[in-house]
Structure formats: structure tokens, C-alpha cells
Amino acid sequence: MNLNETQIQTVRDVLSRYMTGRIDRRRAFKLLGALGLTTAAAATLGKSAAAHQEAAATPEIGPRADGTNVWKVQVGGMDMETATDVHSFFPNEITVNAGDTIFFQFAPMGMPGAHTVTFTSGAEMPPLFMPDIVDGTPVASPEGPPRLMLNPALILPDGRTEYDGTGMVNSGVDFLRMDQPAYTLTFTAPGTYEYACAFHSVVMKGKVTVQEAGASLPNDAAAYEAMGQEQYAAFVEEGKAAIAAIGEGSATPTADGSTIHDIAAGAGGLSPARVMSFLPQEVTVKVGDTVRWTLQTAGEPHTVTFLGGADQPEDTLVEPQADGTTKLIQNYQTFMPAGEQSFDGTGYHNSGFLGIPPEIGGQLGLLGDVYELTFTAPGEYAYYCVLHASGPEGPGGMIGKVTVEA
Ligand SMILES: [Cu+2]
Numbered sequence: 001m002n003l004n005e006t007q008i009q010t011v012r013d014v015l016s017r018y019m020t021g022r023i024d025r026r027r028a029f030k031l032l033g034a035l036g037l038t039t040a041a042a043a044t045l046g047k048s049a050a051a052h053q054e055a056a057a058t059p060e061i062g063p064r065a066d067g068t069n070v071w072k073v074q075v076g077g078m079d080m081e082t083a084t085d086v087h088s089f090f091p092n093e094i095t096v097n098a099g100d101t102i103f104f105q106f107a108p109m110g111m112p113g114a115h116t117v118t119f120t121s122g123a124e125m126p127p128l129f130m131p132d133i134v135d136g137t138p139v140a141s142p143e144g145p146p147r148l149m150l151n152p153a154l155i156l157p158d159g160r161t162e163y164d165g166t167g168m169v170n171s172g173v174d175f176l177r178m179d180q181p182a183y184t185l186t187f188t189a190p191g192t193y194e195y196a197c198a199f200h201s202v203v204m205k206g207k208v209t210v211q212e213a214g215a216s217l218p219n220d221a222a223a224y225e226a227m228g229q230e231q232y233a234a235f236v237e238e239g240k241a242a243i244a245a246i247g248e249g250s251a252t253p254t255a256d257g258s259t260i261h262d263i264a265a266g267a268g269g270l271s272p273a274r275v276m277s278f279l280p281q282e283v284t285v286k287v288g289d290t291v292r293w294t295l296q297t298a299g300e301p302h303t304v305t306f307l308g309g310a311d312q313p314e315d316t317l318v319e320p321q322a323d324g325t326t327k328l329i330q331n332y333q334t335f336m337p338a339g340e341q342s343f344d345g346t347g348y349h350n351s352g353f354l355g356i357p358p359e360i361g362g363q364l365g366l367l368g369d370v371y372e373l374t375f376t377a378p379g380e381y382a383y384y385c386v387l388h389a390s391g392p393e394g395p396g397g398m399i400g401k402v403t404v405e406a
Contacts, residue, residue: 059103059182061221067214068099070184071221073206075106075174075197076113077232083398084239085113087197087300088272089206090228098213101186104171112174116154116198117183117206119169125201126151126168129330143332145364150316150328154198157183164189165210173199176326202299203272238273246279246296258288258374263400265304265354265371265385266297274300276388278400285375286405293351295369301353302385303334304371304400307392310348315386334386337367344377350386375404 061072074090089104096102104117118125131146132139138146150173157172163185171183187193187210197204211217219227246267252260261283267275274297283291293304317329339349351371353361358368375381381402382392389397 058105059101059184061103066099068101069096069217069221071096071100071102071224073102073104073224074108074228075104075117076115076204077108078113079236079239082236082239082243083276084236084268085274085276086232086235086239086272087200087204087274088231088235089117089197089204090232091224092205092231093207093209094224095209095211095218096187097211097215097217098188098190099186100210101184102208104183104185106171106174106177106183112178114199115174115204117171117185117195118154118198118201119163119193119195121166121168121193123168125196125198126153128154128198132327132329141332143336145332148330148332148335150330151198152325152327155328156325160185162186162188163193165191165193170198200300203270203274235271235273238271239268239275242267242269242271242273242275242296243277243279249280249283254290258290259285260372261285261289261291263291263293264296265293265302266295266300266398268297270298276385276398278304278385278398281399282401282403284403284405287376287378288374289404290372290374291402293354293371295354298355301355302387302398303353304351304373304383305334305386305392306339306343306349306373306381306383308339308343308345308347308349312391313386336365337371341372342374342376343381344375345379345381349373353387375402378404378406380404 059070061070063069071094073094076088077086077090078084079086094102106112106115120126128151129148130151132149133146141147153168154170155173155176157177157180158168158170160169161184163169169185171177172180177183187208190210190212193208193210195206195208246264249264250262252262254260263283264279267277267279278293285291295302313333314331315334317331319327319329321327333348334350335353337350337352339347343349352366354367354369354371356364356366356368361368381404383400383402384390384392384394385398387398389399392399
């Protein structure tokens, strides 16, 4: 919606240059990050042989000859101007008839956003992360603990095109669907079915009500299109309001004469309107001051990552399998906290994933929602979120800078 033709063309260009080996992966990350693509998305895009082909043919929306209908639901959307990633389906509720098909349109703006369409039929959403177990044995990471991978049941397409209200039906994550046909699901049984995006299930939910075949329908496709656009526009406004509410941030003097500077890691709270920025983006502090980042987007993790001269680690390790599927391994280097609580400009310092609930993250040593770093040497220090930027220098994406004065 807000990605213009030029930007869409840029995505295609970058992918095509990457696929043909004319630019390396890091450079592709940087270029795609400028458009707000996640590192994971950018990483995997290049692995899909058909990634730079034209998007799969769009099904025709409307009534079919046999009396059933094809509907469209848009999956996610991003406002580039405010960096508001809207974690919702558009429209988020739809009423159809048994026999009807919904075309779930991924990447409506030309690029994937790490989303799925997942129906669980009332069961809990399976966990997104799980140990990588091969032949019954957990695979160790270079760091020691068993490797974590993204749950294959959620990231891989299951190939199903019908849903009868039972079991799990899952699209797989959009960036692994690049070589798949458009995602459509035909609803065969009346009922009310909730679904969610497996990556953003805290806020990204939708509902399909299926009536008896041939029943009269409350809305036509054009009405749902308008509803979806209205919902999207309202969320973008929420994003703007969340940014305005944070304003310039705040600074709190402490008893020892230093100051604590607060920065929001993301904004939007539990609204589907999630602002992927550090707010304020730049802060100037004195030697001895502490910066405190607090996650403001429950269910949507961020990191605060200073490279301090170290090489930039990959966040997601992409491992194509012999059977044609793909494993996505979570790198502990970005997942886990690293470095002392003070920073003199050298050495890798990482908050690890903020926003992982304590019942899951606590035993792994994750920090929860807050990361603090005390700056001990003058300088300008760029940092980034490994999930939502291509690197500390951007361009664009979730980056920030701390200037430390003597
Ligand atoms: Cu982030």
C-alpha cells in the first residue's frame, strides 16, 4: 500500500543482483534493510530459486460459475514513512459461504514480512522456536546449548488448500513461499474459525465465518477491500500516535551524578500497529551515563546490538535440506545477551532478544524487556536491531546512535 513502484522495483533489482552473484549477501541485506525488510526475510529470499520471478498469478476475485466465491484477505502491511508494521489481516474478519475460497495475499506491497496464515482449530499455536533434533539427538550449537530452530510445522507450507474446521492448516512463512502458487484456502464446513500469524500471534489474528453454501452474504469483495483499507489507515494513525506519545524520550538524574536516558525499543504496545524504530533514534549522553532501552511491543522481540568492531553476525542461519525443505536456525550470537554492562566502544555488546516472556527466556538467560548500558568513553556509537535492520549503519530499518561526550 505504501511501498511505491520504485521501491518494489528496487526489491526485484536487489534480489536479481543477489541471485546472479553480482552483489554479496551483506550488500543485499543493506539494500533490503533500507526498505524495512527483516534480516531473516532478506536472508531467505536469496535461497528461493524463483524469488525474483514475477509474483504468482493472482486469483480472480468474485463469484464463480458454480455459485461459490473467491475472496481476498491481505496479510500484513507496512507504512514506510513511520516504519509502522501493521500486524493484522485486512479485513480482519470476513464472512463467506461453504465452498468459497479465500486468497490470502502475502507481501501485498511487494515484499514479505515474515507472516503466516495458521488455523489451529482451537488448539494453542505451536511454539515458534524448538530444539533442532536429528535422529532423536539434539544438535549442539557452537556456543554449547542445543541449537534452536524455527518450528518447521510453522515455517514450511503444508500444501493444504482446504480447511474443514479441524486440525492445523498452515501457509508456511511468506518468504519460504516465494516459489509457491498464491495461497488460497477453500472452506468446506460452516463454522467460525479464528486464525493467526505464527510469528506475530500476540496481535495478528483474524476470523473467518463460514455460512451454509449459497446463504446470502453480508458484504461483497469491494466492501471488504474498503474495510481492509480503512483498518490499515487507522492502524497507521495509531502508529503515528504511539511515536508522538514517546516524543523526545526522558532523562533521569541519579544519586551519583550520572543520568539514565530512556529509549523505547519499538512502539505501539499491544496494538497491531508496531513501530519498528528506536525512539528517540539518537541520544547524546555524558561519559558515565546509562542508556536504558525498554521494549514497547509485547510479543515482538527486538535487540539492541553494538558491534564494537566485531563482525556482524547473521541472525538466522539458513540451511537447505536434502529433501528440499529449509531449516532456519536461530543464531545464539544474536539471540543471547553478550558483553559487559558497560561499553567503551569496543567489543560486541548485545541485549539478546528483548521481549521473550520470562517463563521461556528466563531459563535461557534472556533479559526480559529492559537492557541497560553504561557508556565509559567519548565517541559516536551506532547500533541496530538484528531483526529489523540490515546493520548498525542502516540505511533505514531499526537503527540508532548514542553520542557520548566527555
Ligand atoms: Cu527490532
